[in-house]
Amino acid sequence: MAAEIVALREQVRQLEASSRIDALTGYYNYRHLMEALAAEMERTRRSGVPTSVIMTDLDHFKQINDTYGHEIGNAALKQATRVWHAAIRQVDVACRYGGEEFVFILPGTRFGMATRAAERLRISLARTPLELDGSRLNLTASFGVAAYRRGEEMSVEGFIDRADRYVLQAKQAGRNQVAFDRSQLALQETAVSASEKALLTRITAAGDDEAPL
Amino acid sequence: MGTPPFTMCITSGKGGVGKTSLAVNLGAALTRTDRKVLIVDGDLGLANVDIFFGLSVDTNILDILANGSDPLACVSFPLDNLGVLPATSGVPEMVALGPGDQDKLGGYLQCLFDHFDLVLIDTAAGIGASVLWFNSFVGDNLVVLTPEPTAITDAYALVKVLSTEHRRHRFEIVVNQVADTEEGARVFHQFQMVAGSFLDVDLNHLGTVVSDPLVGKAVRRQKPFVLASHFGPAAQAVRRIAADLDPRVVTAAASV
Numbered sequence: 001m002a003a004e005i006v007a008l009r010e011q012v013r014q015l016e017a018s019s020r021i022d023a024l025t026g027y028y029n030y031r032h033l034m035e036a037l038a039a040e041m042e043r044t045r046r047s048g049v050p051t052s053v054i055m056t057d058l059d060h061f062k063q064i065n066d067t068y069g070h071e072i073g074n075a076a077l078k079q080a081t082r083v084w085h086a087a088i089r090q091v092d093v094a095c096r097y098g099g100e101e102f103v104f105i106l107p108g109t110r111f112g113m114a115t116r117a118a119e120r121l122r123i124s125l126a127r128t129p130l131e132l133d134g135s136r137l138n139l140t141a142s143f144g145v146a147a148y149r150r151g152e153e154m155s156v157e158g159f160i161d162r163a164d165r166y167v168l169q170a171k172q173a174g175r176n177q178v179a180f181d182r183s184q185l186a187l188q189e190t191a192v193s194a195s196e197k198a199l200l201t202r203i204t205a206a207g208d209d210e211a212p213l
Numbered sequence: 214m215g216t217p218p219f220t221m222c223i224t225s226g227k228g229g230v231g232k233t234s235l236a237v238n239l240g241a242a243l244t245r246t247d248r249k250v251l252i253v254d255g256d257l258g259l260a261n262v263d264i265f266f267g268l269s270v271d272t273n274i275l276d277i278l279a280n281g282s283d284p285l286a287c288v289s290f291p292l293d294n295l296g297v298l299p300a301t302s303g304v305p306e307m308v309a310l311g312p313g314d315q316d317k318l319g320g321y322l323q324c325l326f327d328h329f330d331l332v333l334i335d336t337a338a339g340i341g342a343s344v345l346w347f348n349s350f351v352g353d354n355l356v357v358l359t360p361e362p363t364a365i366t367d368a369y370a371l372v373k374v375l376s377t378e379h380r381r382h383r384f385e386i387v388v389n390q391v392a393d394t395e396e397g398a399r400v401f402h403q404f405q406m407v408a409g410s411f412l413d414v415d416l417n418h419l420g421t422v423v424s425d426p427l428v429g430k431a432v433r434r435q436k437p438f439v440l441a442s443h444f445g446p447a448a449q450a451v452r453r454i455a456a457d458l459d460p461r462v463v464t465a466a467a468s469v
Binding site: 192193196199202 | 340362365366369370373374377378403404406407411
């Protein structure tokens with residue numbers, strides 16, 4: 001009896017896990033994405049450490065499907081997700097958003113770091129063509145990056161939308177690139193705060209007081 | 214196999230704090246121990262290392278990319294053991310270079326560097342793409358600041374960007390244009406205190422260079438002041454910095 005319950009529990013656990021995994025790519029699915037992202041945003045609200053997301057969309061995916069068929073299309077998705085998986089950190093959460101769209105959650109990661117991670121993902125895919133019988137299919141993707149910082153009013157959907165806007169921008173700019181809000185990079189992450197400035201400029205003030213006449 | 218050279222960026226945040234002058238004179242001072250020194254003009258938009266040496270140049274760093282010129286052929290030698298890789302004045306910034314071109318430039322520079330013991334890169338002012346790129350490219354980072362509040366704040370901003378965004382955590386600091394060494398020590402101390410409480414960095418006070426009228430005179434004569442026959446306090450200070458750096462060059466060369 002006890003053994004049956006244990007077995008049942010294990011089955012439930014496996015079902016629970018599989019209901020969060022995308023069968024084709026092995027990435028987490030939409031459901032897990034939304035829950036995990038909500039949890040990370042909550043962590044940001046508590047800790048003050050930002051959460052970043054990278055959203056990506058495979059370039060010319062419809063064309064690949066139309067030209068080579070869905071089997072090759074699926075192989076392309078598998079190839080891309082495998083390459084990206086090798087290029088992200090263990091703590092990052094890789095999710096299939098739907099179709100040829102993917103979202104990476106980068107927990108506790110500043111925006112600048114995330115933009116460079118996105119660039120690494122872009123390069124790693126662009127350098128790894130899909131080997132077909134006797135030919136190679138070059139794969140690229142367009143990326144958008146966004147960060148959520150403490151004090152911002154934003155929903156999980158709003159956060160993903162923000163990243164998605166930059167995916168669109170990357171597509172419009174010619175694909176195979178990373179787009180993000182550059183002004184945020186300069187302002188939020190690396191700006192010298194008022195208290196830092198006050199302390200720094202005290203040097204000169206103190207120096208003047210002490211300067212011999 | 215060549216031994217990897219000692220590579221260092223000389224950078225500042227604010228312009229006009231004596232970056233190029235320090236690069237040129239430090240480079241010249243280091244040739245006195247028979248080091249082969251290369252100075253790279255990393256100010257791709259407003260270059261003037263060549264002017265400090267009175268060089269007239271017709272090739273530059275961007276020719277390497279544009280025409281595939283031999284990097285070594287682009288180097289001028291104003292002194293026996295000192296080469297200068299000039300940049301151009303009045304061309305748009307490196308932002309125009311895509312990641313591919315940047316990789317390519319990096320590859321060419323690396324090959325070129327192997328011909329030297331020590332490479333100093335004089336970057337542009339500001340925290341633009343080329344400044345960050347060069348600073349991430351080298352082994353060591355030297356930040357020049359003066360007691361001016363704006364120079365201090367801009368140097369700090371640069372250190373902050375490099376440490377939070379580019380994983381650079383160790384900086385050599387030179388305090389330039391001070392009245393005396395006490396002022397230099399005071400400025401460094403305060404800078405270190407603020408950096409220590411807000412940033413993950415390790416700062417080393419490499420030296421202080423006091424204001425010296427001979428510096429401006431040397432620029433007008435287009436000759437490094439460390440080599441002038443009339444020797445002032447700035448020349449002494451720069452020679453001391455060179456003497457402190459010199460053993461590290463040996464270490465770099467011996468490490469393979």
